[in-house]
Amino acid sequence: xxxxxxxxxxxxxxxxxxxxxxxxxxxxxxxxxxxxxxxxxxxxxxxxxxxxxxxxxxxxxxxxxxxxxxxxxxxxxxxxxxxxxxxxxxxxxxxxxxxxxxxxxxxxxxxxxxxxxxxxxxxxxxxxxxxxxxxxxxxxxxxxxxxxxxxxxxxxxxxxxxxxxxxxxxxxxxxxxxxxxxxxxxxxxxxxxxxxxxxxxxxxxxxxxxxxxxxxxxxxxxxxxxxxxxxxxxxxxxxxxxxxxxxxxxxxxxxxxxxxxxxxxxxxxxxxxxxxxxxxxxxxxxxxxxxx
Amino acid sequence: xxxxxxxxxxxxxxxxxxxxxxxxxxxxxxxxxxxxxxxxxxxxxxxxxxxxxxxxxxxxxxxxxxxxxxxxxxxxxxxxxxxxxxxxxxxxxxxxxxxxxxxxxxxxxxxxxxxxxxxxxxxxxxxxxxxxxxxxxxxxxxxxxxxxxxxxxxxxxxxxxxxxxxxxxxxxxxxxxxxxxxxxxxxxxxxxxxxxxxxxxxxxxxxxxxxxxxxxxxxxxxxxxxxxxxxxxxxxxxxxxxxxxxxxxxxxxxxxxxxxxxxxxxxxxxxxxxxxxxxxxxxxxxxxxxxxxxxxxxxxxxxxxxxxxxxxxxxxxxxxxxxxxxxxxxxxxxxxxxxxxxxxxxxxxxxxxxxxxxxxxxxxxx
Numbered sequence: 078x079x080x081x082x083x084x085x086x087x088x089x090x091x092x093x094x095x096x097x098x099x100x101x102x103x104x105x106x107x108x109x110x111x112x113x114x115x116x117x118x119x120x121x122x123x124x125x126x127x128x129x130x131x132x133x134x135x136x137x138x139x140x141x142x143x144x145x146x147x148x149x150x151x152x153x154x155x156x157x158x159x160x161x162x163x164x165x166x167x168x169x170x171x172x173x174x175x176x177x178x179x180x181x182x183x184x185x186x187x188x189x190x191x192x193x194x195x196x197x198x199x200x201x202x203x204x205x206x207x208x209x210x211x212x213x214x215x216x217x218x219x220x221x222x223x224x225x226x227x228x229x230x231x232x233x234x235x236x237x238x239x240x241x242x243x244x245x246x247x248x249x250x251x252x253x254x255x256x257x258x259x260x261x262x263x264x265x266x267x268x269x270x271x272x273x274x275x276x277x278x279x280x281x282x283x284x285x286x287x288x289x290x291x292x293x294x295x296x297x298x299x300x301x302x303x304x305x306x307x308x309x310x311x312x313x314x315x316x317x318x319x320x321x322x323x324x325x326x327x328x329x330x331x332x333x334x335x336x337x338x339x340x341x342x343x344x345x346x347x348x349x350x351x352x353x354x355x356x357x358x359x360x361x362x363x364x365x366x367x368x369x
Numbered sequence: 370x371x372x373x374x375x376x377x378x379x380x381x382x383x384x385x386x387x388x389x390x391x392x393x394x395x396x397x398x399x400x401x402x403x404x405x406x407x408x409x410x411x412x413x414x415x416x417x418x419x420x421x422x423x424x425x426x427x428x429x430x431x432x433x434x435x436x437x438x439x440x441x442x443x444x445x446x447x448x449x450x451x452x453x454x455x456x457x458x459x460x461x462x463x464x465x466x467x468x469x470x471x472x473x474x475x476x477x478x479x480x481x482x483x484x485x486x487x488x489x490x491x492x493x494x495x496x497x498x499x500x501x502x503x504x505x506x507x508x509x510x511x512x513x514x515x516x517x518x519x520x521x522x523x524x525x526x527x528x529x530x531x532x533x534x535x536x537x538x539x540x541x542x543x544x545x546x547x548x549x550x551x552x553x554x555x556x557x558x559x560x561x562x563x564x565x566x567x568x569x570x571x572x573x574x575x576x577x578x579x580x581x582x583x584x585x586x587x588x589x590x591x592x593x594x595x596x597x598x599x600x601x602x603x604x605x606x607x608x609x610x611x612x613x614x615x616x617x618x619x620x621x622x623x624x625x626x627x628x629x630x631x632x633x634x635x636x637x638x639x640x641x642x643x644x645x646x647x648x649x650x651x652x653x654x655x656x657x658x659x660x661x662x663x664x665x666x667x668x669x670x671x672x673x674x675x676x677x678x679x680x681x682x683x684x685x686x687x688x689x690x691x692x693x694x695x696x697x698x699x700x701x702x703x704x705x706x707x708x709x710x711x712x713x714x715x716x717x718x719x720x721x722x723x724x725x726x727x728x729x730x731x732x733x734x735x
Contacts, residue, residue, distance in 0.1 A: 181440050227440040231434075281387070286418075286422040288425075289425035297387050299657055
């Protein structure tokens with residue numbers, strides 16, 4: 078391939094590719110070496126495409142060394158239609174997939190639908206140019222096959238869940254209500270709501286990425302401290318401490334902005350909180366009316 | 370308003386504010402390979418930093434990460450610093466001591482003499498039995514499904530709780546209750562609507578608004594994208610909490626949980642409400658769930674376990690912050706007996722019992 082920076086990959090890293098093939102062949106003796114080497118090449122290219130800068134030699138070697146060779150080999154054989162490989166994929170991963178889908182959906186029916194549909198796509202029911210297209214075409218061995226399948230299920234669930242799409246419409250409805258329907262009992266409410274929404278957004282934007290991600294995982298995704306810790310590579314106690322600190326920081330910054338930029342006093346800040354809470358929590362019927 | 374009161378008032382606002390935001394998948398969003406590599410910590414430091422920045426501002430990717438975290442039951446533990454040479458014999462000594470402690474602990478579980486925590490719990494046996502009966506009634510008369518916490522929270526369900534009833538003669542607490550009742554009018558109304566889920570909106574099934582190419586979702590492959598047709602879920606409307614109350618004929622009233630020495634007191638109730646008694650007043654705490662909480666057990670003034678509907682198991686080890694634990698079943702729970710921060714036995718509403726000695730990491734049927 079002209080201009081392909083990885084055209085000499087097989088030669089430059091022959092030792093690592095051979096070592097990976099040896100690991101893979103232990104579990105999958107029928108795997109052709111050329112097929113596996115090609116898969117490694119594609120894996121390196123897919124990884125490098127997402128980087129900000131081309132990887133150096135050392136980085137490429139480190140990448141190949143840490144590939145999940147056995148899982149990549151299984152994917153290669155499944156893509157090629159190898160029956161024993163497919164049977165292995167089904168018997169070894171099906172229960173884990175169902176369990177993952179159940180953990181995500183909390184619904185037996187939805188979880189089986191999700192997992193069964195995924196299996197169909199893994200097998201590859203669609204054909205293009207005479208070749209069955211499998212979802213496994215997108216697995217490159219950087220993570221384990223199990224974790225990758227869990228990520229795929231997670232994406233599919235998020236895509237299906239219209240709740241998230243609706244949240245956007247609710248946010249739009251809230252803006253409409255705040256802007257056009259002031260409470261007759263308190264016409265001054267709208268400025269408080271606008272001030273709070275503005276300062277809250279500004280304060281969130283000032284948090285560090287890790288603090289924002291941690292808060293989102295805790296509040297928006299309702300993950301446990303342990304789950305967050307594992308994702309962020311922190312201990313539970315650290316997660317708890319960081320969450321507490323971030324929330325306090327967020328509150329102090331919101332109040333500072335309300336005092337400094339909107340010139341609210343303490344009583345008015347308290348009203349801000351009360352109005353914002355009522356606005357977000359009450360009048361759900363009005364929100365629904367906006368959505369229809 | 371004290372700083373603590375401000376924090377409590379700000380908590381639901383933070384929750385609802387952080388749940389809003391654009392959720393459309395963008396061209397820059399992570400594919401499954403990146404998400405999986407992030408979860409397994411296979412990204413380089415530069416990649417990780419870059420993707421954390423993206424995830425922090427992307428509701429879609431955060432949702433995928435959250436779902437992937439729930440799906441992954443064997444995520445790697447946080448990495449410790451590099452082991453020191455003196456850690457090896459120390460580790461061995463600690464391991465031996467831990468094994469001895471575990472043996473003694475398991476031995477104590479079989480003892481007939483109950484611990485103070487269990488003695489305190491036994492005083493609530495009648496109450497627990499009535500809760501069991503109420504829970505069974507709820508299960509019998511409840512609809513097939515109830516909205517899940519994420520569904521309710523996605524509709525910006527209020528987290529604010531009504532103050533627990535004051536003890537007789539406690540003027541300050543009564544004042545606090547009256548004040549919160551005065552301002553809780555809309556909250557009470559919202560509380561009644563709290564269980565309206567997305568199903569109550571009558572969400573029609575339809576394809577995704579924007580078909581997503583497989584390459585965007587899953588990354589680079591050999592060849593192009595396939596179809597992205599998805600079958601949305603058909604959802605039947607779920608009843609509001611008023612309907613539920615009519616069906617069951619009862620309202621789950623707040624339940625008090627008290628440690629053996631009386632120093633730790635909590636109240637739990639509907640919609641995930643938890644309050645803790647601090648001096649002469651009740652302070653609302655964030656449970657992080659919207660399910661009805663059915664039972665609890667306090668092992669000390671800071672350690673308390675709570676269970677509820679839909680497989681909810683919560684635990685606090687500092688008396689204030691609550692953590693949701695992975696349950697052994699998603700059935701409703703009717704009871705819990707806690708011995709420590711790591712040991713507890715939960716009872717499902719169908720009578721099954723599960724025990725843990727590692728803080729809910731693993732559960733063993735009893």
